[in-house]
Amino acid sequence: MYLPLHDQLKGLFEQYFAKYDLEEHGYVFPSTLCPDQPLSVSDIRNKLRWTASQAGLNSLITPHTLRHCTATHLTIRTVPQHTIASILGHADLRSTMRYQHLAVDHLRDSLNML
Structure with a gap:
């Protein structure tokens, strides 16, 4: 599967992968609680809510x-x-x-x- 990626994100991913050992973890985005598992749906929703609140957004963002x-x-x-x-x-x-x-x-x- 291929995922289109905005050009401005390329640098951020390069920095991320420079620090992150994909072979060690097995997932690009591991679960916060279980690093040997991928992010769960609830992980993604929680991270999105936290990011929205940090950005000052009061709306429900999903x-x-x-x-x-x-x-x-x-x-x-x-x-x-x-x-x-x-x-x-x-x-x-x-x-x-x-x-x-x-x-x-x-x-x-x-x-x-x-």
């Missing part, structure tokens, strides 16, 4: 919130829906199409040509 915001911002930037589906791991484009209503500017341009 992994799904991040996925939704990613899809929304990519749609607004007119990234093709099949590309967004691939990034989010959607097998069915209908799962991604729910974000299509957000990108309406191109519809106005088409209507103005009438």
Whole structure:
């Protein structure tokens, strides 16, 4: 499986892997409580809540919130829906199409040509 990575994160991962021995732990992101296990869903939610509070965000932020915001911002930037589906791991484009209503500017341009 491949995961697209933003260019700005490359340096952070290089620093992380310079300090972290992947062969010793076996997981890129080990559990806080059990280093021989991967991060659990609750680990991720807790770390996300802590990060949101450190950033001064009072809203409930969940992994799904991040996925939704990613899809929304990519749609607004007119990234093709099949590309967004691939990034989010959607097998069915209908799962991604729910974000299509957000990108309406191109519809106005088409209507103005009438």
